[in-house]
Amino acid sequence: xxxxxxxxxxxxxxxxxxxxxxxxxxxxxxxxxxxxxxxxxxxxxxxxxxxxxxxxxxxxxxxxxxxxxxxxxxxxxxxxxxxxxxxxxxxxxxxxxxxxxxxxxxxxxxxxxxx
Amino acid sequence: xxxxxxxxxxxxxxxxxxxxxxxxxxxxxxxxxxxxxxxxxxxxxxxxxxxxxxxxxxxxxxxxxxxxxxxxxxxxxxxxxxxxxxxxxxxxxxxxxxxxxxxxxxxxxxxxxxxx
Numbered sequence: 591x592x593x594x595x596x597x598x599x600x601x602x603x604x605x606x607x608x609x610x611x612x613x614x615x616x617x618x619x620x621x622x623x624x625x626x627x628x629x630x631x632x633x634x635x636x637x638x639x640x641x642x643x644x645x646x647x648x649x650x651x652x653x654x655x656x657x658x659x660x661x662x663x664x665x666x667x668x669x670x671x672x673x674x675x676x677x678x679x680x681x682x683x684x685x686x687x688x689x690x691x692x693x694x695x696x697x698x699x700x701x702x703x704x705x
Numbered sequence: 706x707x708x709x710x711x712x713x714x715x716x717x718x719x720x721x722x723x724x725x726x727x728x729x730x731x732x733x734x735x736x737x738x739x740x741x742x743x744x745x746x747x748x749x750x751x752x753x754x755x756x757x758x759x760x761x762x763x764x765x766x767x768x769x770x771x772x773x774x775x776x777x778x779x780x781x782x783x784x785x786x787x788x789x790x791x792x793x794x795x796x797x798x799x800x801x802x803x804x805x806x807x808x809x810x811x812x813x814x815x816x817x818x819x820x821x
Contacts, residue, residue: 594747633794633817634812634815635796635812636812681747681748691800692738692761695748695749696747698745698746
């Protein structure tokens with residue numbers, strides 16, 4: 591069974607500053623994918639960034655980057671130059687690389703951006 | 706490209722009533738997922754379809770929940786009879802393929818169900 595744990599229910603960051611959201615996971619699979627999803631108040635979930643477990647290089651998408659520590663089973667999201675539009679719920683999720691690729695989500699972190 | 710469509714967006718019912726949610730995935734997406742998101746939690750998969758066949762429904766409470774995907778396109782999720790604990794947002798997602806390699810899941814806006 592896969593588990594995803596987000597230990598920070600809420601976080602806040604000043605506009606233009608950097609914030610890091612934490613995520614740990616557990617799986618017995620060797621092939622898996624990790625994701626960060628953003629869910630704004632309108633509730634449409636969108637993919638922010640993804641990381642393939644077999645890749646050592648950390649994924650980056652513009653202001654969003656991850657710190658993937660495979661041995662520690664840690665997958666944190668760093669948001670640089672935070673903007674008001676970054677305010678949302680952020681969910682860490684994983685999918686096994688074999689079979690049906692179902693997503694297992696953490697409980698989420700609510701990010702507030704202070705002007 | 707049109708996104709995943711869901712209706713209704715909001716629904717309020719009394720316990721023991723029935724309710725149905727509809728999802729239209731992105732055109733050409735073979736895989737369709739229904740998730741239940743209870744307030745304060747992450748989405749939990751209820752059922753996964755590949756075309757019009759069920760891949761996994763192990764977390765679907767089959768005594769009251771049912772789902773179908775006729776002709777491998779639109780899908781309907783039904784709850785009969787509803788319980789108070791079914792109050793949640795029901796999210797539909799679709800992806801181009803699954804089982805070969807990972808396909809990004811695109812989510813609809815969800816249906817917020819309140820059971821009184």
